[in-house]
Each structure stands twice: as C-alpha cells, then as structure tokens.
Amino acid sequence: ETAKMYAGMMDKELNKLIPDLQKLLQWIPSEGVILDTCVGSGHMLEWISKHDKKNHSHHPLHGIDLSTDMLDQARQRLASLDVTLGQADMLETTIQIMSSVLRPNSCAAVLNTFALHHATPEQAEKAISDWSRLLKENGCLYLGLWEGKTGYMEDCPPGVQSLFHSEPNVKRWIRTAGLEVLMSRTHVEAEMGNQNTLFIICQKKSIP
Numbered sequence: 150e151t152a153k154m155y156a157g158m159m160d161k162e163l164n165k166l167i168p169d170l171q172k173l174l175q176w177i178p179s180e181g182v183i184l185d186t187c188v189g190s191g192h193m194l195e196w197i198s199k200h201d202k203k204n205h206s207h208h209p210l211h212g213i214d215l216s217t218d219m220l221d222q223a224r225q226r227l228a229s230l231d232v233t234l235g236q237a238d239m240l241e242t243t244i245q246i247m248s249s250v251l252r253p254n255s256c257a258a259v260l261n262t263f264a265l266h267h268a269t270p271e272q273a274e275k276a277i278s279d280w281s282r283l284l285k286e287n288g289c290l291y292l293g294l295w296e297g298k299t300g301y302m303e304d305c306p307p308g309v310q311s312l313f314h315s316e317p318n319v320k321r322w323i324r325t326a327g328l329e330v331l332m333s334r335t336h337v338e339a340e341m342g343n344q345n346t347l348f349i350i351c352q353k354k355s356i357p
Contacts, residue, residue, distance in 0.1 A: 151218065159192040165336065166262070166293070169348055170196060172332060173258060173291050176352065180207040181257030181285045186239040187264035188212030191223030191232070198230045208257060211246050213237040239264060240276050244283070256283040262293035266311045273314055274322040281326035284353040290328060292319070296335065296347035316347055323351050 170193065177183075183201075185194050194210050201208055210232040214220050223234055235246035239261060244251045259280040265273050280290055296316050316335075323330060328351040338344045 153222070159190050163192045163196060166193065166348075167196065169291065169293075169332070169334075169350065170200070173289055173350055174201055176287075176331060176350065177208075177257040177289050178285050178287050179257075181288060182209050182211050182251065182255055183258045183260070184244070184251065184256050184283065185210075185212040185260045186244070186280065187261055188214045188223050188234065189219050191226040191234075193260060193262070194223075194232055195226055195230065198227075198232065209233065211235075211251070213239065213244060213246060215239070240268060240272050242279055251283055253282045254285050256288055257285060258289050258291065259283055260291045262291070263295070265292070265294045265314060269312065270314065270318060273319075274325070277319075277322045277328075278326045281328055281353060284328075286353060286355060289331070289350050289352050290323075292347070292349045292351075294319070294347055296345045319347065319349065323349065327353060327355075329354050 174197065183194070183197060188194060191212065194212050198210055210230070212223060212232060212234045213236065214223065215236065215238050217236060220234055220236060227234070233246055237244055237246065261276075261280070265276070268276060277290070284290065295313055296319075320330060320333070330349060330351045332350040334348050336346045336348065338346055
C-alpha cells in the first residue's frame with residue numbers, strides 16, 4: 150500500500166523536479182551510467198529515458214532500492230524500457246546491481262532524492278563521498294532532501310529513523326567529497342506542513 154501511495158504521489162511531484170533533470174542532462178558527460186540510488190517508483194528514470202537527447206546507448210540506466218515493494222512498482226513502470234534494477238542499500242560502499250558491480254569513475258550521474266533522511270549525518274557524509282567516487286570526471290550528483298536544523302523528525306512511524314540535514318552541512322559534505330555545487334535551490338512544501346526541501350546538482354571537476 151505504501152509503495153502504491155508513493156507512486157501516485159510521484160505522478161504529481163515529478164513536475165517539480167523536471168527543471169532540475171533538464172539541467173542535469175545538459176551538464177553530465179556524454180557517456181556513463183545514470184544511477185538512481187533510491188529508484189522508488191521509477192518516475193525519474195522513466196523521464197530521463199524519454200528525454201535524454203544524447204546517445205542513449207552511452208547512458209545505461211540503473212536503479213536500486215532497498216524496498217522490494219518499491220522495486221515492483223519500478224519494474225511495472227519501466228517494463229518497456231532498457232533499465233537495470235536491483236535490490237541494494239544506498240549506504241553500501243560497493244553498489245552491486247544484479248551480477249555487476251559499479252566501478253569508480255563509471256557514472257555520468259548519480260541521483261538520490263528524499264532518502265537521506267534515513268541516514269545519520271555520518272552515514273550521509275560517507276554516502277556522498279562514495280557516490281562521488283562512482284562519478285566520472287564532470288559527472289553530476291543530484292540530491293533532493295528534507296532540509297532543516299540537524300535532528301530527528303517528529304511523527305515518524307515506530308522503528309523508522311528520519312532526520313533533517315542542514316544546508317550548510319550538506320554543502321560541506323559535498324565539498325569534502327571533491328564536488329562543486331552547480332545549482333542549489335529550496336522549495337517549501339505546503340502540503341507537508343511548510344517543510345523546506347533542498348535540491349542540489351554538484352559536479353566532479355577532476356579525478357585525483
């Protein structure tokens with residue numbers, strides 16, 4: 150039920166992300182994997198598949214999610230598209246999809262939207278560093294997250310960890326990971342009690 154509800158919500162929410170995704174496709178290298186680390190219902194990879202104007206065969210689409218229910222939603226949505234999906238934890242150092250392990254410097258883009266609230270500050274910083282290593286030179290990381298003073302969210306279901314991460318902290322983690330912010334914007338979600346959301350596209354300028 151939760152997965153179906155999320156998929157229905159994304160039918161509307163995707164429109165808020167399209168301007169960012171358009172910029173992302175303009176800025177990423179012409180070759181390399183596009184990886185969604187919390188693919189959810191598959192809406193973003195579906196949109197990218199239909200709007201990527203670069204040589205499509207050079208941007209293989211991969212998506213992971215920890216939830217089997219969300220992966221079922223994504224498989225239904227993406228059934229007619231050439232997308233590789235697999236169950237994996239976005240916080241794992243080595244991301245394996247099916248029988249393939251994503252290599253360092255292999256991704257044109259890595260996406261993570263509305264999932265970092267499940268990570269502690271230490272886990273979030275490490276994840277951004279790990280995703281940076283996956284990026285090719287000039288590859289981009291796209292983040293979307295609930296922004297606020299670092300601390301736990303209220304009214305969470307039992308057993309669910311949800312934390313705010315502050316904009317200064319996130320941008321510090323990005324710099325530490327060797328990434329440069331190309332775009333940063335905030336949006337107030339009125340339907341979520343005026344919760345602030347932060348969207349960032351950052352780029353890997355050089356490979357050490």
